[in-house]
Amino acid sequence: MDLNEDVVKLIPPNQDYVTEIQNFLDSHYNHNGISDFREKMERVVAEEWIRQCNKHETARQFLGIRESDNKLIGSLLMYTEDTPQTEYWGNVSLNVIESERGKGYATQMLNGAREYASQIGKKSFKYVCYGDNTASVKTVLACGGKLVKEDEKWFGGSVHYYEIPNADLELERNIEPSLEQ
Secondary structure, X not given: OOOOOOOEEEEOOOXXXXXXXXXXXXXXXXXXXXXXXXXXXXXXXXXXHHHXXXXXXXXXXXXXXXXXXOEEEEEEEEEOOOOHHHHHHEOEEEEEOHHHOOOOHHHHHHHHHHHHHHHOOOOEEEEEEEOOOHHHHHHHHHOOOEEEEEEEEEOOEEEEEEEEEOOOOOOXXXXXXXXXO
């Protein structure tokens, strides 16, 4: 990691970030040209989202927090068990706030997922993205991902399925010790 690069740590959702989480949820659910669908959805409220995240038994939600200013950069959801759903959608969902993209934060967060996979005994996990999403493809490859399947049938776009190995011992720690169980 570049010494001038801001470090992003992964932490469980908590009330300390409720305002930033609400802003993130509002922008996430009213964006990307699909607001017609999202307008029909009930507004996601941060406090309830935090409660739901922290009680989920087969998934672990993390906030990506930039250490230099304690700012919420994005979120990462990791399904800890393999199911038919994870075969189709992958084990990890990663989102970086639009204004913070292109700064290497997604790579740090995905490496945090690799470390968490090591901690819970997963040898690897699946990540799924559109093949033309060059930022996601670049991130996955930087984290050791290997393309294992390509599907042309998703809404006219090519979908790539990657297998990402868990963390090596040499990887820098970016998951808070409080997450180790």
